[in-house]
Amino acid sequence: MQLYPLFADLSNRPALVVGGGDVAARKASMLLRAGARVTVGAPVLGPELRELLQQGRITYRACAYQSEWLDGMWLTIAATRSRRLNARIAADGHARQRLVNVVDDPALSSFQVPAVIDRSPLLVAISSSGTAPVLARRLRERIESLLDPALGPLLQLAQRYRARIRARHADLGARRRFYDWLHDGPVSALLRAAHPMRAEQQLVAALADREPPRGSGSVALVGAGPGDPGLLTLRALRALNEADVILHDELISPQILELARRDALQLAVGKRGGGTHTPQEAIHALLLEHAQAGRRVVRLKGGDPFVFGRGGEELAFLREHGIAYEVIPGITAALACAAHGGVPLTHRDHAHSVRLVTAHCQHSLDTLDWVELARERQTLAVYMGVGKLEELTGKLLAHGRPSDTPFALIENGSLPGQRTLVGTLGDLPKLARHHAVCAPALLILGEVADFAPALHWYGELLGPTPPHSGISNALADAA
Template sequence: MLLKAGARVTVGAQVLAPELREWLQLERIAWRAGTYQSEWLDGAWLVIAATRSRPLNARIAADGQARQRLVNVVDDPALSSFQIPAVIDRSPLLVAISSGGAAPMLARRLRERIESLLDPALGSLLQIAQRYRARIRARYDDLAARRRFYDWLHDGPVHASLRAAQPVQAEQQLVNALANRKEAQIPGSVALVGAGPGDPGLLTLRALRALNEADVILHDALISEPILDLARRDAKRIAVGKRGGAMHTPQATIHALLLEHARAGKRVVRLKGGDPFVFGRGGEELEFLREHGVAYEVVPGITAALACAAYSGVPLTHRDHAQSVRLVTAHCQQSFNTLDWSDLARERQTLAIYMGVSQLDELTLQLIAHGRAADTQFALIENGSLPQQRTLTGTLRALPTLAARHAISAPALLILGEVAEQADASHWYGELLGEPPRRFAVPRTLADAA
């Protein structure tokens, strides 16, 4: 940390560890060999005492105090004149967190939490603001107007371009805003955000930041309350869910809401279960936003196939069993009519079938009729990644019967293929169901057991 801050570091020690010897050869550090001498502190501004001897550390601290040096004694707040904080580095922005030496491990935990909320692009934003600070002050001599411009700089297109790794475009937007006689206005924008399968712990850091920045959140019916609780408390929440056989919001209404709130200058999050671009109509909404000139970004999420497979211990690919994965949606009869059943019935591939609970009879019939073996293993995961997750396993021929017997309902994802057999041995989360009950053969000899 000291070297990164630009300090000239001298290490006083009888011997150097291998890494420090390498740094010495590279002239990154200087070395004072031998036992500690008070003169070592002459000319130093800051001292770290890290010996194994508390009496020696106390002597170093006293020598430092006599010379009016800043001294930190590692893991000994009583002897220290300052503490080293946990640092979040978004240079030139720095955030320091200190417990005053009481609990440095907890300070580091807090740093991890706060760091997840700070956009990595903040450093680049501050750098560009620093370069143009004089021009901004000249353009906005009124303090209130200048404050509004900095709000625009943080919340508007410049920051968005930096997030999208477009620094040239970001700088041009800033230059254009300074040249414009009218005061820069914060435009509305939309973020298509994948919320993952339901477990809040599977949200990406970018998704969490988007929820904390949102003015309006349009969310699907399957978004769990714990995820919504992570959003800004004052954000407006609008449920736009679509559930088969129940009330649902037409896609045209969702488009209209996105446009209405974005044109009102709001930061809108369209929060979708799983990933926006995997059976989530994210492509349609992106096309609509593009046609209407609304700024947007896409935050991917963990799609249900990945999460349900992981939480049930099923590898979607396996070099001995499956070299490909097919993601299929089967939520209605029209989608069934467009599927290539012969291709889907091939062996040594994994089918991950979304929204197929209501079509299990037809699905089983078609796959077996087109050549898929009736004893192919399946894993049907209900409420994947949530505390109420249930995983049902069995063979394809028994799939509809077993699902009805255990009252499996949506949301559920079906994994079909040789890899699904792994669920019995590798399952680790939630309840494991199967029929008939598992019978384990009793070995007749120790050799059989081995």
């Protein structure tokens, strides 16, 4: 072990930063966050340090470096552009037995500044012993995604009640079980849901019980997005890593499921393209069974749970049965497919509104307001409509939508096999048959779809060429 890891208490203790540029400003800001009394020495200060000086947060020595600056300092950071000057600062510090860090020069440094993940009072520090700071930063980014922001408030709450917890649970085993419950149970869930007072009340009530509280189950409705694992939210990734049980739709990609905790029970529910499926009542029963058994359950849905995902039904069921729940939104298909197909869903010159429509069955088509849907200067995003393109096209044309209205039909949006078919409404069924477009695919219909031929950037582009209307032609001419 090259370095001795430690966390220094610099609260109200003097620290020195030599240098007046951007790097010095970052180092000074970090020291200020740790509560240090920061002195900055440099002939000239950059804008960030000038602002800190105007706020009265730093002391300024407005001249060239002098060795006596180090007297009385707990630690010093050399952040000048001159290696010769940095070496002199390091030598002065070593002679005075002061800790000195020279930015990006481990050979001159007596301590390293690690990459830090801050969930105060929890701190995670990562060091490569100065050999690979970029790698340390990348590791920090990866670990950052796994640590819930609610950890900070949870630890602060536990810190305030530490004495009462120790007094209530003198037995070490009971105390450990209590802290496990505190981390995994309703207190943590309430903090994630921004209910700090209710979380504290829950903790106080648990301390009043004679026995340590047992772990209680919960359900997280998680949106998996359109399929690309890179489009998962950080919160969704954390939920997958904490889950005991994952109930997932059939269309969830294997790449996303591989990100889940290795020992989690994974159960496929839902259906694919009209095939065999799990009834909604059976899904409800599975959610209830595992949550009541004290497990953390993730209900993993493609796209967003609240956009054609029956998330509202499942939430109502959980509430009715007293199961704790949370919802983690996902990127819905309309947003993802439009972005990957180069189609702005709204545009100040062409569309001022977006309608999300589902057309997966005849009942859905029969209940839609076709007069409104056929109006121009709006964008239609049609989910689950590949099998109903003939009926969909016929109804829109019959209610006045022009046959030359542009469309973009995006298959496997955001996935490596994405194909974007473009054309006009009158030719939609014929083109879709010709190119054998299959589910999952999302239809974007409206004037904005004509941006796709020029702005498309991901996957294969199919359809008539050259571009079929003025928008695409104007963009091509501008390019």
